[in-house]
Amino acid sequence: MPAKPIDPKKRPMPKQEPFERIRNFDEVALGYTLDLAHEEASRCLACKKPRCVEGCPVGIDIPAFIQCMLEADFSGGIKKIKEKNALAAVCGRVCPQEEQCEKVCVLGNKHEPIAIGRLERFLADWEAASGAIEKPDIGPPNGRRVAIVGSGPAGITVASDLALLGYDVTIFEALHEAGGVLTYGIPEFRLPKAVVRREVEYVKSLGVKLHLDFIVGKTRTVDAFQKEYDAIFIGAGAGLPWFMEIPGENLNGVFSANEYLTRCNLMKGFLFPAYNTPLKRASHVAVFGGGNVAMDAARTALRLGADEVHIVYRRSRSELPARLEEVENAEEEGVIFDYLTLPTKLIGNERGWLTEIECLRMELGEPDESGRRRPVPVKGSEFLMKVDAAVCAIGNSPNPLIAMTTPGLSVGKKGNVVADEETGQTSRERVWAGGDVVTGAATVISAMGAARKAARSIHETLSK
């Protein structure tokens, strides 16, 4: 059989035009059409030893679902994905594919890899549009009760895995809406909240109970739960925002990314005054950091009507930790990137409002522990930047509420709960943990991977 000719380029993603999209909060990437999806799927070489599968943290059988697509068997395709991933519509949109499945796709050696994430999204959206959401068989009730702390990707994954095995599962969520960072952090224009709500409804349809407004550690403690539940899973995320610890950070106009994004997403500040949570409309905004959170904050600022938005990042473009696609989107939308720049001081007026930022230029020196070249300040390079808002997006660590109220729970230096990498077991009996609360801020799919392992370990332990 003659080798199939290689089609070197990915099908581009249809998107809203930059000039248009910076004036609305609608999703930027519109999704593949049927034709584009088929063309892209046809590029796959259906490798005998598919490297892409190894690149996916939950091991989706990628060539199999792509094969289904080529045969126009979309329901077969989504079924294949759902064997491993209950949040396909989310992961297809937000996974850092260029670091995972697509990074190792053989096509990527010489050409562009298959757009695996986009195909995954296509199938998930197709299923939602078809209205016929397939539900796997639910095992007979086994009478065992499991409490889950947090309704982010980790909590949702453990809940659905255990519900399918017949467990009586209840999720406890501190906020008034479920979804974790998917709901309060990642903006509507990148991950529509309707998609997240659909996933939450799906988990509820498996019989999982959801208690909102319930702060574990405050409303009830993990200790109290231990009397009522056979197992507890902590998926509380990494919600505590870091600040830079430079002068002026408590000036008005200085926000943590969590505040900025929560006001906009969870509290629908962009619909003020229809929704009551107000949001400052600044004209010159600086965002500190270079990850997904920084890109989201910068692009949100543009959509709220800022004239100029800067990403202030102390390293260079190649070190940006954000998903490449979002960096490109931000560039197209006109976000200005100030690389090798370090904010050192925030300056305000007499009424306590931010007016200027003092910054230093940096240059790249020797590699540091992370293997990236360490930025070092250039002497005498101070300069001022006029702004009326600054958003700090330099990282988060786990919230101490649970650790503080759970004696005997081992906690690491940055407040992260210590859990076995393979099982998610913590230092407390019958208490498991996974996701950002263990690793610190990471990714949706890695939180789900850890959650899956914990669900398996909970099942093994409780079936003994």
Next chain:
Amino acid sequence: MYRIVERRMIVPNLHEFTVEAPQVTMAVRPGNFVILRADETGERVPLSVADWDPEAGTVTSVFLQVGGSTAKLARLKAGDSIPTYAGPLGKEAEISNFGTVLCIGGCYGIGSIYPVARALHEAGNTVYTLLEGRSRYLLYWQEKFRPISTRVIELTRDGSAGYKGHISRLPEILTLEKIKPDRIIVNGCTFLMMRTSGVTRELGVKTIVNMNPIMIDGTGMCGVCRLTVAGKTKFACVDGPDFDGHEVDWEEFLKRRETYNVEEVQPLRRSGCASHY
């Protein structure tokens, strides 16, 4: 949904507000607060817990109608429901036997300091209560404080009840009443807490204040509630809301409270109180 058991105006603009929330009564302690939303499009509003009834599973707060959200709350009737009622939040007030404690409440703080005073009384302290307001008709709950206080003292700006004047008269009042407090606790508007901390610094009496910055989540996630205490940034919702009033950076705190003034207060100010902060 959480059912409203009662909402009634107890003095002009101040409402007593009781909600059915058994999950909160199981864990609540003096000094805690709750976060609620008045309706599905509402912002998250923090209110201190002023009392609770574990048997009925109800929680009571006292709120001052200031802006949009509290105006919505003021329109609720018994039997209505609200979509969000989360708590208890914040650290509990420090309760132990300090000796003699003076509890000062003004505005909604008369309500929120009540469970603190009661717990201090039960812990064996000699408790004095001082109620502060512009005029006699703004003071309330005297009958609740009497059984747990050695004396209930009143201070009104117009002199219509008790002492006449401002909290700046505190040192003089303490002398006249022969009270030597080992600790002072103040709840209420920012100015009352700030001024009290100012005069007690000279008296050298440890003074605990119950801070009320702008909040969103109340769980340490957003950082909007941050303030500077003893030179360090703290999150009021998880590190407080009680702090040592002599260590708070009041100037910064007042400025941060004004962040959304343009958006919220100007168009809506209804409170008869010139400076509800």
